[in-house]
Amino acid sequence: MSLLYPDFLWALLLNIIPIFIHLFNLQKHETIYFSDVSLLKSIEEKTKRKSQLKNILLLISRILFVSSVVIAFCFPYKKDQKIDLLKDLNKVGIYIDNSFSMSRSYQNQTLLESAKDDAIKLIDNLPDETKYVLTTNIKKNNKQYFIDNNEIKKEIINLKTTAQTLTISEALEIQHEQLNLEKLNSFWFTDLQENTLDLDKIKDKSIIKNINILQYGSSSNENISIDSVWFNKNNRTINNNENLNVKITNHSVEEVEFQTKLNINNGEVLNQSFNKINPKESKEIKFDYSVSEKGIKSGLISLINPPNNELLFDDKYFFSYMLEEKFTIVNIHQGENKSNKSIESLFKSVEKTNYKNIDINNGITIQDLNAELIILNKLSNIDKKTLQLLSSSSKRKSILIFPSLSVDVDYKDLYKILGIKSSEIINLKLELDIESIDLSFFKNIFSNYNQNLDLPYFNKYLKIQNLYNPINYINLSNAEPLLSKYSFKNNDFYFFTSNLSREYSNFSQHALFVPILLRIKEKSANDITSQVSINDLENFKINQAIQQNGNIKITNDLSEPTYSFFPLISSSSGSSSLYIKDMIESTGHYFIYNNDSLVNGFSVNNSKSESKMAFSSSKELNTELENLDLNDKIHYWDIKQNKYPELIKNNDKNLEYWIYFIFISLICLILEIIIIKKLT
Structure with a gap:
């Protein structure tokens, strides 16, 4: 006979209690002398024998009672001696999928608990000298050495669900390393979510000797999840309305009514929304709110007790963002520059914006460049010193460049870091090409403009030859870029190939000037969600x-x-x-x-791949195994159809011996009552 939980045997020490009681009953009493005690001696002799018998029987019954209860809690069973499968194995790999999808229920037990029970049954049917490696989804907990049957049982019993997931190919590589690069003889316990099935990514099939995959399933695969959150605009502001979007998906086959709650900074913002969602559909819901203080904002979106919800891990979604008190813009120019007025009048009218002009002829410092957006406005020379100052500041920043169109400019250092091969000044009147505008960047700005729109013109610009491909947001009518984005050392460079001088363009007086520059400002904000x-x-x-x-x-x-x-x-x-x-x-x-x-x-959320209730079927798996010529190496078992490997199936009837020990304890309890009544 074997014990499933042998560590509980320490409770046998409780037998010391009936032993103490027995010893207490054996204590000697004071002797009193009489002249004639023959009758008393006769009575004493009979009573003594009866009392001794009673005490011994009570001691035995109590010890048997305590021992039976303790052994019952150790879950005793007898190994099936007929099983002779894999007896030649001395090293076995076990993988238990402890992802959140295994927290679903089947027959009043979670899939993970069922898998753990079956894994322990397997271990009990293998030889005691077998060595194991246990693989779970928590990579750092996967030991790189072998453990014995008692240690692996402890780890399996203590195994909990986790947000982390493994694909089949990842689990195979990890277990191969755990087995010291030996061929795999393994048993895998999983629900086989579709997103984990990647047999085609197995790099080396020769490392597999024999893998038994046991698939667990639930009778219901209903779920509703929070998939993502986002804001309509990049920059956050104080005391202004924020528009937060939340995407909810109903993975069930029924319509669901649900309540969604928004909580920012533990009560600074509290909001809720009641909605309905159709089966197998996604829905966007919106929250409008405002905050009154700057700093880090930690937000939580949660679903409140939705029906048809098998999984709870995706009912919460965390997000964070940093809210600065003011957005700083620095316009760096060289001497007198009439275009400064257009830029200044625009940004000084924007709420919560700190705008300042700096003449580079007076020198610039790192403190001057402590801004989210820096405008280099018609500088004749952008040298290494200026570029070093731009990159040495601790803040991530965006640099908007309106180049000088004079022939004596020196931009070679700038061109080197941006990957620009050369530039040429072109004197040709061209309009902005409205069809070339990147609508994903200028979202909601150009949707109302028609084809008869009077477009801004440019009669002088730089023709750029790039070594690499920048992102072009706007072109001129001849397909040459007007606005492109380059990146260097965590900074974004927005490069206009023309400038704001009225002799070269009417762009600063055009209606498109304001929305284009405001969108660049918005994209330069550092308060995006984390x-x-x-x-x-x-x-x-x-x-x-x-x-x-x-x-x-x-x-x-x-x-x-x-x-x-x-x-x-x-x-x-x-x-x-x-x-x-x-x-x-x-x-x-x-x-x-x-x-x-x-x-x-920053905020950390669970993987959304677990939310989708899609699982591989036996037909799909077996077809893929056959196509990859793995059907002789990997074997599939459908646990919902009560199909088990012989090593696990034959042990089912042996795990019920604990009930006999419960009966023994009850019999001992009844015998104790009878002994006390009859022998008193």
Whole structure:
């Protein structure tokens, strides 16, 4: 006979209680002398024998009662001696899919618990000397050495669901490394979600000797999930209306009524929405709100007890963004420049915008460049010193360039970092090409313009030859670019090939001037939402140059953190990358501190691939196995159809011996009552 939970045998120490009671009943009493005690001696002798018998029987019954209850809780069973499958194996791999989809229920038990039970049955039917490796979706917990049957049972019993997922090819490679690159003899317990089935990506089929895949399924595959959140505009402002969009998907076959709740910074913003969603459809719902203070905003969207919902992990969605008090714009010019007035009148009229003009003839400093948007307006020379100042500031920034169209300009250093081979001044009157405008960049700006629109003209511009392909947002009527975006060292360069001088263009007086420059300002904002899937955690970039000197820490709460760690950091060109791979296991908000100063924050969400209730069928899997010539190496078992490998199936009847020990304990309890009544 074997025990499923042998560690509980420590409870046999409770037998010391009836032993103490027995010893207490054996204590000696005071002797009193009488003249004639023959009758008393006779009575005493009979009573003593009866009492001794009673005490011994009570001791035995109580010890049997305690022992039976303890052994019952150890879950005893007897190994089936007839099983002789895989007896030659001494190393076995076990993979248990502990992703969130395995938290669905079937026959009053989660799929994960069923898989754990079956894995333990398998282990109990293999020889005691068998060595194991256990693979789960939590990569950092997968041991790179073999463990025995008792240790793997403990790990299986303690296994919990996780947001992390593995595809079949990933699980195979991990387990191959765990087995010291030996061929796989494995049992895999999974629900085979479609997004994990990638047999075609197995690099080396020869590493597989024999894999048994056991698929678990639920009787109901209903779910409703929060897929994503986004704002209509890039930049966030204080005391202004924000438009937050939330995408909800109904994965069930029935219409669902649901309530959605918005909570920002633990009550700074509270809002809710009631909606209906059709089966197998997605719906966008909107929240309008405003905030009154700057700083990090940590938002949570949650579904409140929706019906037809098998999975709960995707009922919450976390997002964060940084709200600056003001947006700073610096216009750098050279001497007197009449076009400054057009730029200044535009941006000084925009709320929460800090605008300033700087004459480069008076010199510039790093402090001057502490801005989100920097305009280089008709500078005759953009040298290395200026470019170094632009890239040395800790803030991520956008640089808008209106070039000088004089023949004596010197842009060779600028062209070098942007990948521009050469430029040529062209004197030709051309209009802006409305058909060339990138509508994904200028969203909602040009939707109302018609073909008869009076377009701005340009009679002088730079013809650019690029070494690489920039992003072109607007062209001239001859297909030459008018506005392009280049990137260098975390900065975006918006390059107009003409400028705002009235002798060359009427663009600064045209109706398109305002929306185009405002969209560039909006795209330059640093307050975009920060949200990442837990499966995509690699590096988190912040727009500051910091070093890990023991002061940079990431925590999971502002006031009472329960988890924190010190990330590895690499810094260059005014920005830093924080290495967070395998450091975060749960969703939520995370905050970056430099000593006691809050630097930034980000939010982590579960993988949305788990939300879709789509699972591979036996037909699909077997067809793919046959097409890839893997049907002799990988074997499929449908647990819902009660199809098990023989090693697991034959053990089902043996795991019920605990009930006999419960009966024994009840019999002992009844015997104790009878002994007390009859022998008293």
